[in-house]
Amino acid sequence: MRPLLGLLGVALLLVSGCSSDKNAVASGTDFVFVSPGGKTDITYDGADRKLLPDITGPSLMDESRISVSSYRGKVVVLNVWGQWCGPCRAEAPQLQQVQDKYADEVQVVGVDVRDNQKDAAQDFIRDRGLTYPSIYDPPGKSLIVLKGYPRAVVPATFVIDKQGRVAAAFMRDLLAEDLVPVIDRLIAES
Numbered sequence: 001m002r003p004l005l006g007l008l009g010v011a012l013l014l015v016s017g018c019s020s021d022k023n024a025v026a027s028g029t030d031f032v033f034v035s036p037g038g039k040t041d042i043t044y045d046g047a048d049r050k051l052l053p054d055i056t057g058p059s060l061m062d063e064s065r066i067s068v069s070s071y072r073g074k075v076v077v078l079n080v081w082g083q084w085c086g087p088c089r090a091e092a093p094q095l096q097q098v099q100d101k102y103a104d105e106v107q108v109v110g111v112d113v114r115d116n117q118k119d120a121a122q123d124f125i126r127d128r129g130l131t132y133p134s135i136y137d138p139p140g141k142s143l144i145v146l147k148g149y150p151r152a153v154v155p156a157t158f159v160i161d162k163q164g165r166v167a168a169a170f171m172r173d174l175l176a177e178d179l180v181p182v183i184d185r186l187i188a189e190s
Contacts, residue, residue, distance in 0.1 A: 031166045033148035040171040043182070046189070049165035052078075052158065053145035057135035060112050060121055066135045069164060071107040075186045076160040077179060080111045080143065080153075081134075083124035087173035088155045092128050097176040098183065099132045105187050110134030111142060113154060161186050 031050035044050075054069040055078065068076055079095055081088040099108040112134045115121040121136065135142055140151050149156070150171075159168040159182050168182050 030147070033146060033150075033169060042169045044165075044167055046161075049161060049163075049167055051164055052160050052166050055111065055135070055142050055145060057111070057137045057142040060110075060118070060134040060136035061125060066109065066133050068109055068160070071109070072164050073162055075102070075106045075162060075183055076164075077106060077108045077183070078111065078158040078160060079108065080113060080156040082112060082114045082154055083121045084115065085154050089124075091155055091173045091175075092124075092130055094174060094176045094179075095132065096128070096130050098179050101176070101180075102183060102187070106183055108132035111140075112136050112138075113140045113143070113151075114138055159183065159186065161189065 031052050052068065054067055056065060056067040056069075058064075059066050068078060077095065077098060079091070081092065083089070095108050095110075098106060110130075110132060112121050115136075116138050118136060121134075124130075125134065137143070143149060143151055146158075153171045155173050157170045157174055157179075158166055159170075159179065161167045167186055170178070
């Protein structure tokens, strides 16, 4: 038992040593997700923001490809969801409200995970009148570039500034009113 506890202690020390930054972003130029103390709402100040590696994949609704980086210059709300997820069902209309309110300045982009029946996910989109695009990615391969992100957490939302850097991460379902202050602040940035 003692060797196991000792090994666990070393592992925890190594994991906790991965981020020396008080704002939960590891050093370097690319974004690495860290949740200090298990926080579910994390914001990053301008100087602490890191570039989100490009997330790409096939569109859920047609034959096109979606690339998050193609929306640079806009604030991007990247939402990880699944039609099987109860909180996602409540959250989707809230995200549509954000898309409608900020149509010229914000782009909501979904990543549909663990939906092996594409037609069920498409029906989810149609039934709710969602107009923002979603990447169809049942195995979650597009999210591998989100280093440190616990891919079992659904829904999850990342708010990305106009330069493509992560400004906020939410590991829970959201209301439009949760996103509005973050979006307003990012739109006001030059």
